[in-house]
Amino acid sequence: MQRLLLNLIILTLLTGTFASSASAQFITTDEVLAIEQQSQASERVSSFLAREEVQQQLIKFGVPPEQAEQRIAALTPQELMSLDARIGDMPAGGIAEVIGIVVIVLFILELLGVTDVFTAI
């Protein structure tokens, strides 16, 4: 059953991701690692779509279009898929400007020794 599932994943992965060149299909190292970890391999069918999507989202989040293209080029299909799904809620390290009620809440937590916002900045 598991094997069948795996074959199915691989089949979709192949037919979807790689428009066949003149010859048989080449399996990339990255794919084998994904297959071995059974992580999101099937989702990669649409990695080409994800590329376009993520580029648009980077632009939406304020990245100049020509830089967005360069940044996309450094990402693997698997990373593109994760970004496509979660770019809006992945941790974005930067220390946001802490404002309003948030300051008060964090401030109290800090006094209680729970957080480290104000000591760390």
Place this chain on the structure above:
Amino acid sequence: MSQTYSRLFRVLFVGAVLTGCQTPPILSLNTPLNTRGSLELSQTPFYDQTGYFCGPNALATVLHRTGLDIDPDTLAEQVYLPGRKGSLQLELVAATRAMNRLTVTIEPSLQGILRELEQGYPVLILQNLGVAWLPVWHYAVIIGFDPAEQHFMLRSGNQRRQLFKAHRLLKTWDRADRWGVVVLNPGELPANMEVQAYTAAVAALEQVGSFDAALVSYQAGLQRWPDSSALKFGTANTLQQTGNQIRAIQMYEDLIAQKPDYWFATNNLAHTLALLGCKQRALNAISRYQDRAGSDIPQMLLNTQQTIAAQPDDQCRHLPLIESG
């Protein structure tokens, strides 16, 4: 603004302790961390943080050890996301690849951090300085540890040498799923002995077309993990994609000889042979796998077999030295 709060905080904090209010809970680590004496990579540069640029700053800090001296403002063009006022982990890693560097996740423990430091690698970590439901994400670089005081030294924000007690650092790191990485030159190996972490980093380099860096890294990895199929397969794949078909074929065949069940190698061997016009040899390679595996053939390998079988007649003239069936 932050400095004002920081000062105000210190005054109130001292006040709170003196008046007997709740003191910070002391989280004890099971056993004290140990290193051979104090450890500090003091030559690590410091870039004072402006705005929300802790991502570019931390990245510039760790890239420096690999021989790259890049201004954080320049890096910001590759990793800063204005709409999120911060940088994503994925993009930090991707940016190092674009510079032919290798970013490997560390073993997610304080011991893991120490081991990388002992190798001379500063460690870039993600911290959540707030709480789970009110996160304050921050990147910092760990550059040292003092076993007597049980504190880490960090390059962080606008603090050149921030001291962080081990148990407090662990709290902020736990809330960020203990994400930590080292950035390496191709050919360097991390202290982390997990072959998967290393292989994933190299495979990503290969995937985005940094073939020279990938090849050097695969070969370095094979020195430490000579039995890793994935590292051999990656080496062969990289050779294959850079026009070194003959060497690639030899590596696929070595791998198949050692691990006949590793059908990915059979598939790519057949694919490579077929590209060179060696249709019969390609089909023979698949047949040998079939003979072993019986009817239990991965669908993908069958597809490859069909594609090759439909190719024009054999024109195998390129492989005088190779006896592949």
